[in-house]
Amino acid sequence: MFEHAQKAIELAEKLGADEAEVYISYNHSISADIRKTIIESAKENVSQGIGIRSIINGAVGFASTNNVSRIEDIVNISVSSAKVRDSDPEWTSLPSNAKYPEVSGTYDKRISEIGLDDCIGLTGKMIEGALSVPDVNTTSGSFSTSCNKHLIMNTNGVEIVDEGTGVSGFVDVITTKGDISTAYDFEVSRSLDIDVFGIGASASSLAIRSQNGISIEPKKTNVILHPFAFSDIFENTFEPSIDADNMQKERSSLIGKKGETIATPDLNIIDDGLLEGGIDTSISDEEGTPSQRTPIIENGIFKSFLYDNYTAGKDNTSSTGNGMRHSYVSTPSVGPRNLLVEYPSSDVIADTDEGVFINTVIGAHTANAISGDFSVEARNAFTIKDGQLDKPIKSLMLSGNIFEMLNKITGAGSDVRKVGGTVVPSLRIAEMSIVG
């Protein structure tokens, strides 16, 4: 499919497009899936597709296909869709060719050479890890590898081909004796370096420790959020508010807050498209703007929104390299790269006299993405007493507001995790409201 890019661009121009862009992605993945305690199935998928943006007088038309024989059709449609629209005076142009940074840790040759037999072996180790803890079974899980390659080419001279690899392992477990309790764990990486046995063992140990939970009284207390719990809430509340598109459409609580202190002075949040081995690391974003490191919160002060090329043009500023696509079937829109949440680390549980530790939450996607208010059910939660995890908690609802939370962070662990693109330690937040 890659060999058709140039021709598609030329055709769009011939049909009347002022500017045109082709995005092609190719992905090859292999995975082995767990059902109960057996490795039940194998999957091998190759998918590829092409998306075309044509621009006429600032009006954008877009079409896509996974079928090489329809490429001419989609070029036609993208041009005719652009003609239907009124001219958009806020459109500047597609990104231009630039000097691209070097990134590292995004391609592991071992992953490109891995076969189904290796995947099955690693999946088996994950099950072994889980079953190394007595009275726990795996219920589902998967180990998968992927190799991907994408091309971005446009009429402003951008021509980028980037290749990357990734692996992921996850497992769900349930106790088989006594009180029913579940837990999960997962790891994702660009290299073949995840500890599959450890994923299984840690999920099982958490399920066992969560048995026979107690009820607790509603109160305001210290809450320590594991990277899984924090990133889930963070992605559904904070991330939408730093999206320049949401800001420009008046859907962000951070409008007009640039330069203001919005968090505790020890907190830094950085969007980093260059992070070594980062899940969202690449030489450019998905419309061809070079990747960069953008401070979002520096010493508690709000520094910048995230921009793609279009929203940057609207604000007379430069793209921060955040033009991202869900896949080749969609146009780029603002999306975070690797979001690093940094706070001075300590032995955070040991430093906490009283409070609650929460591993994961459910229902974070129901948060109010603009106001940042959320109310979630906490899972695998424990009381903290005199600097130690004490008793498991049966059921717990955690409510709050992300912007209030940012001002109430009082501690962080040294357990920084890559939870997808969010890179974060356990964080302690004072005076959180919990209902048992």
Next chain:
Amino acid sequence: MSEVGFYDVRMIDATSTSIVLDNGNIEEISVNYSKGCGARALCGGSWGFTTAEGEFDLKAAIDSASELAAQMNSISPKDEVKLKPVEKPVIKNIPTAKIDPADVPIEEKVQLLKDIEDHAKMDGVSSTSAVYSEASVKVHYISSEGIDCEYSLIRTGFAISAVATENGSYQVGRESRFGVCGFELFEKNDALALARSAGETAVELLGAEQAKGGTLPVILDPELAGVFAHEAVGHASEADLVLEGSSILADRLGEQIASPLVNIIDDPTLHEYGYYPFDSEGVMSSKTTIIKDGVLNSYLHSRETAQVLGGTPGNSRAQGYSEPVVRMSNTYIDNGDSNFDEMLEEIGNGMYLTGSRGGQVNTGEGIFQFNAEKGYLIENGEVTRLLRDVSLSGKTLEILNNVTLVGNDLKMHSGRCGKSGQLAPVSDGSPHISISKALVGGV
């Protein structure tokens, strides 16, 4: 060593168009053509899945799935998987589009969407967005058992959302309708009135009070009760989850698990958004009563789970070329014979929760969490003050047992359900239901 004993392939040809409007401007007009297939093969107890896109080679896809299954089975041998025998599906009463959206000029669609968006604008509303989508899909299924069948379906829908702002506070109102029909969707639904209602909800919520959490009697409206039926009960009734040991409903067939007033049904034959004539295993769709008069009556099955647990297959679904998994279609709590006034009178003091911002469930432990769009206090049998950010959480089985009244005003809502990383069109619904005790969370 086992041989490959079964294979099947789903070949899909689809065209979709979407239009996104934001604050009156066209944000995106996007068209997608896709063609490809998902093949699977069974060797002993091991499955192999593969996909091929574009102008694919059918035989190569089957061979590749077969090789994966055989390789998996030789490295990791296991008990043979048997599939419940099925008949070739009879396709009848398939919904047709009265107005094929492909025949409606794009300009007309854009204008309609602009009108819809306009109606969500009002004093207090600071921004609006609207989405229109249409998709036409042709599915062709073949299997090594000689089943060969196909259908074509058109899906059309729209969604509108309005944001209201005041003193740094933001509230959202949303409405949407999706159906297995054509452009006549806009004749059956008053899109302009729905848009107005989305705007009104956003503005009203600005003035709403924060809910105070606690354990209370509650009334759920059809939309939220439908989400409960789908999330808390429907998912736990999926036989793959039952078999893997992550359903609270395992080993409970024939048990009274809910108030005798509760009947929960999954019916893919209804012409709602979750409709299909045959599932992703080529099995003709049919209605399943999950809970009958409070008794757990049946799980939802694939051919594999139906063979193991006994039951009727027909609920195996896949997104695009992905592998089929057991899932719901159109799921609802069936009508009872109470009305809303009786519920208010019975409850006296409590909360009325309406609309849904989504929810999540842990089927293994039977615990769920949902957020209502709006809440109202019920004081002395009357609906009084509006509340915002109200969530409902608890144990599925406790809530099912705490249902004290079931209304007679069943309504369905369309949406998309996520499982195993795949999205599928579904609908869910219920009449109003009254629950004697539930954990309501606030801020």
